[in-house]
Amino acid sequence: MFDNLSNKLDKAIKTLKGQGRITDINVASTVKEIRRALIDADVNYKVAKEVTDRIKDKAIGRDVLIAVSPGQLLVKIVSEELTELMGGTKSDMTIKGDPAVILISGLQGSGKTTFTGKLANLLKKQGKQVMLAACDIYRPAAINQLKVLGEQVGVEVYAEPENKNALQIAQNAIKHAKQSGKSIVIVDTAGRLAVDEEMMNEISALKESLKPSETLFVVDAMTGQDAVNTAKAFNERLNFDGVVLTKLDGDTRGGAAISIRAVVDKPLKFVSTGEKMDAIDVFHPDRMAQRILGMGDVVSLVERAQETFDQQEAERINKKIRKNQFDFNDFLSQLDQIKKMGNIKDLLGMIPGMGKAMKGVDVDENSFKPIEAIIQSMTPDERANPDIMTGSRRQRIAKGSGTSIQQVNNLMKQFDDMRKMMKTMNKMGGMKALGNMKG
Numbered sequence: 001m002f003d004n005l006s007n008k009l010d011k012a013i014k015t016l017k018g019q020g021r022i023t024d025i026n027v028a029s030t031v032k033e034i035r036r037a038l039i040d041a042d043v044n045y046k047v048a049k050e051v052t053d054r055i056k057d058k059a060i061g062r063d064v065l066i067a068v069s070p071g072q073l074l075v076k077i078v079s080e081e082l083t084e085l086m087g088g089t090k091s092d093m094t095i096k097g098d099p100a101v102i103l104i105s106g107l108q109g110s111g112k113t114t115f116t117g118k119l120a121n122l123l124k125k126q127g128k129q130v131m132l133a134a135c136d137i138y139r140p141a142a143i144n145q146l147k148v149l150g151e152q153v154g155v156e157v158y159a160e161p162e163n164k165n166a167l168q169i170a171q172n173a174i175k176h177a178k179q180s181g182k183s184i185v186i187v188d189t190a191g192r193l194a195v196d197e198e199m200m201n202e203i204s205a206l207k208e209s210l211k212p213s214e215t216l217f218v219v220d221a222m223t224g225q226d227a228v229n230t231a232k233a234f235n236e237r238l239n240f241d242g243v244v245l246t247k248l249d250g251d252t253r254g255g256a257a258i259s260i261r262a263v264v265d266k267p268l269k270f271v272s273t274g275e276k277m278d279a280i281d282v283f284h285p286d287r288m289a290q291r292i293l294g295m296g297d298v299v300s301l302v303e304r305a306q307e308t309f310d311q312q313e314a315e316r317i318n319k320k321i322r323k324n325q326f327d328f329n330d331f332l333s334q335l336d337q338i339k340k341m342g343n344i345k346d347l348l349g350m351i352p353g354m355g356k357a358m359k360g361v362d363v364d365e366n367s368f369k370p371i372e373a374i375i376q377s378m379t380p381d382e383r384a385n386p387d388i389m390t391g392s393r394r395q396r397i398a399k400g401s402g403t404s405i406q407q408v409n410n411l412m413k414q415f416d417d418m419r420k421m422m423k424t425m426n427k428m429g430g431m432k433a434l435g436n437m438k439g
């Protein structure tokens, strides 16, 4: 996502690289480029103008420190301004009540039901007792969809397929949640293809009666400026508490993320980046700004890793690395853990510089298949003692795994290199040395 905007900003800022002082003249043209890039990315014109004016004011006349180039300084200013534009700091949900009610609103197809499942998953991982209420009464398929998602993430779904009264269902769900000791009920509601009066009445009535501690508005980032208009229409009637941007993994220009906050004055709280249940991130304006500028989002990557990684397994493997005993069983276990983290391409996109490099490259879970097949074709002895791998063993493995001898040799070489690197790091005192090197 944001590839286009990142590329354009990168290009605009490059023209400043190598110059010693940010002057009026060179800033003016760069800022114009930045403004054009923002507008092309679907950022509302007024918002783009305001922010680039501020960038210009901040940049002009600033002497460049010895350590940074004018380009780097401008990147910093742009990053700060984009962060501010998207709300400055992260905004948490209010979860209050017994049970707390979270109301989910949005147009049909925005990704509401999918997000409902993801949010349940996230809250459950945080140790909360969650229940889902299926109140999309017009689409019977929506109830089933929610049930499937609920099952997938292990969260109970309350539904009354015959009942056509959304408020009644929600009230019954809340009663049921209370009785069964649930602390949060997430209410999925009906959407329409476009904003219409009946839908607005229904969702406003739900909000009035249920008194949710948090009302979220879900919107498809791929709809560009329409996303901003829909947000405005919903907010006028619903006065929601936060925005969820979905489908940021798609080929979106992403400008909606930047302008919604400025236009509606409601914080973005979550972003959704795929169809899988773990493709959800809490929205951090600073990280998003860095991502837009192609600086990657390493912090979100680490957070997702912490959520998914099996700490005990990580510690076990760490010990083996320290003893220079890392083998193919450990390698296989690490691949499994990476796969659990979700879509590989999304993850790579979070690494600085990788987003652009990975464009058009097809990386997915299947990329690991040959590697896994090769390791699985090894005997337990071979997996535990990678050094015994003779030519005839390699040939047998290639045959067994349906790969070529080159593929096996490549993997052996990569594995060898990896172990060499681990050994060197161990000699230098492990991760401590790495930490010292950075300082």
Ligand code: GDP
Binding pocket: 106, 107, 108, 109, 110, 111, 112, 113, 114, 115, 191, 246, 247, 248, 249, 250, 272, 273, 274, 275, 279
């Ligand atoms: P609803 O009508 O608002 O409940 O929308 P759904 O949750 O049914 O989503 C509509 C479609 O968008 C489904 O095919 C979802 O799988 C897909 N979808 C939802 N969120 C995302 C996302 O973040 N990324 C992508 N690529 N697809 C999504």
